[in-house]
Amino acid sequence: MIITYFGREHFKLSVGDLTVAVNPVSKDGKGKVAKYGADITLITTNHPDYSGAEQTEHGEKVPFVVRGPGEYEVKDIFIKGFGTTTKLKEGKVEKEYQNTSYVLTLDGIRITFLGALSHMLEAEHKEVIDETDVLFIPVGSDSFLLNPYDSHKLAVSLEPKLIIPMDYDEQSLPIFLKEAGMEKTDPVEKLTIKRKDIEGKLGEIVLFHEM
Numbered sequence: 001m002i003i004t005y006f007g008r009e010h011f012k013l014s015v016g017d018l019t020v021a022v023n024p025v026s027k028d029g030k031g032k033v034a035k036y037g038a039d040i041t042l043i044t045t046n047h048p049d050y051s052g053a054e055q056t057e058h059g060e061k062v063p064f065v066v067r068g069p070g071e072y073e074v075k076d077i078f079i080k081g082f083g084t085t086t087k088l089k090e091g092k093v094e095k096e097y098q099n100t101s102y103v104l105t106l107d108g109i110r111i112t113f114l115g116a117l118s119h120m121l122e123a124e125h126k127e128v129i130d131e132t133d134v135l136f137i138p139v140g141s142d143s144f145l146l147n148p149y150d151s152h153k154l155a156v157s158l159e160p161k162l163i164i165p166m167d168y169d170e171q172s173l174p175i176f177l178k179e180a181g182m183e184k185t186d187p188v189e190k191l192t193i194k195r196k197d198i199e200g201k202l203g204e205i206v207l208f209h210e211m
Contacts (some may be wrong), residue, residue, distance in 0.1 A: 001108040003134075003191040005208035006034045008049055008165045009115065011136065015107045018075060021063065022102075022113055024050030032210065037061025037063050040074050042081075044100045044115025047088050054171035070203075079104040082128050086118040088144050101125070109133045109194040112158065116167070117146050118152055134197055136159035141172035155180075161201040162193075164208075173207075180205055 004012040008031040021038035025031040029048035037058035041052050041192040043065060053065045064074045069083040079102055087100040101114045112132040118140075121129075137155050138145040145167055148152065155163045165176055177183045180203070187207040 001109055001193055003164070003193070003208075004211055005166075006091065007032045007210040009044070009111075009136070009138065010034065010037065010050075010081065011164075011166075012038070013106055013111070018077075018103075018106075019061075019107065020077070021053075021056040022116065023050040023147055024052040025049055026055070028078065034211065038063040040081060041065045041104050042079070042113065042200040043067045045088070045097050047090060047097055047116065049088075050116060057163045066100075066102070070100065074109055079106055080128055084117060084119070084121075084125070086116050086144065088116060092199070101129075102184075103132070109193065109198070111134065112160070114138060117145075118144055119146070120150060126158070129158060132158055132160045133195075134162045134164065134193075136166055137162045139165040139168040139172045139176045141169045148172045152176055152179035156203060159202065161204065163203060165203045165205065177205065179211070 001013045011022045014022040019038045021041040025033050026048045033051050035055050038056035039064040040054045041053045056063050069081045072079040079099040081102045084099050091115050099116045103112050110133045113136040137151050138152045139148050182205045183208050185205050187209045189209050
């Protein structure tokens with residue numbers, strides 16, 4: 001699996017010819033807009049910063065778009081989504097949104113993508129996650145997304161092999177890394193991993209250069 005980061009919460013996960021996009025930024029959102037074809041697009045939150053599914057239509061590829069809680073099976077990929085609520089700003093207005101966190105397995109690697117999560121998970125949410133190899137978690141600096149202290153606490157409780165922080169800024173990321181004791185983590189351009197590469201790891205943080 002190859003993981004590519006475009007900023008905010010926008011990631012592309014590729015396994016062979018299969019491409020999964022998560023939270024592409026829309027033209028009306030704040031962040032980099034990237035255009036490419038995906039087979040599956042996961043949208044956690046109906047907010048311009050996370051809901052640019054149209055950006056993942058390209059050429060002959062028109063993705064199956066998942067926008068909310070439930071169980072889905074697409075191209076032999078089984079996806080579970082569970083809902084929480086979150087407050088975000090759209091322009092100058094504060095609104096309440098549903099956020100959907102997704103759990104799926106790609107290339108034998110179990111992935112949890114928490115999306116625009118604003119508070120700690122309940123026990124029933126953790127039961128859906130069960131166990132995870134790669135955790136994508138927001139690290140916010142405002143009053144909306146999980147703050148860096150709670151992000152670290154939640155990440156540790158889920159015991160992932162790899163932790164990928166997202167939606168951070170220059171204030172929140174250093175706090176998160178300090179909490180984890182990994183201040184000197186160097187960012188990578190892309191991450192290419194196989195199941196055997198992450199066996200034996202626990203809580204290792206991966207940072208990305210934005211594409």
